[in-house]
Amino acid sequence: MPSDALSRFAETIIKQANDIKNQNIQKAAKRNKDEFDARRAEIKQKANEEVRSAISKIRSEASHRAAAVEEENRVNLLKRRNQICDEVFGEAAERLREFTGSADYSDWFSRTLSDAFSKINAADTVCTVVPRDKALAESFGARLTVNTTNSDIIGGFTLESRSMKLFCDCTFSAELERQRERFYAESGLTIEV
Helix, strand or coil: HHHHHHHHHHHHHHHHHHHHHHHHHHHHHHHHHHHHHHHHHHHHHHHHHHHHHHHHHHHHHHHHHHHHHHHHHHHHHHHHHHHHHHHHHHHHHHHHHHHCHHHHHHHHHHHHHHHHHHHHHHCEECCCCHCCCHHHHHHHCCCEEECCCCCCCCCCCEEEECCCCCCEEEEEEHHHHHHHHHHHHCCCCCCCE
């Protein structure tokens, strides 16, 4: 019987050794699986971060390119709008220059000067005109000093009273500028930002 007891003792030791071996294998497998899962999660997180970073960079670059294209288009539209306005108001200026040589201009000048002077009506009133209109202004007969200018006012005049701190600009160039601003506002040629 001693051999039976020894056999059972050996079997028990072998079984315990196998159990310990199996537990160690299971622990090692679990540890390997946990490390594998942790490493996989880390790699997945880094990959997701890299993808998000790449997407963000692509969006930023696309946004910058779109903004640059939009700005270029806006500049081109502004140039074209200004070109159209220059053409329209250049033609208007030419027609006004033609008008200054007509008999109707003299009537307009006298009537407009009378209306403007009635609003200022000061002893120190100065009327400024282009040299060709000096005689028209002097023929008005009111108490005003007539000066000439070489500025391109096209036609018309300015009246100024320093004592009353009044200034009236009835020049064609000033009216063209007012009409240009109105044209920008009302023509539908505005550029939205």
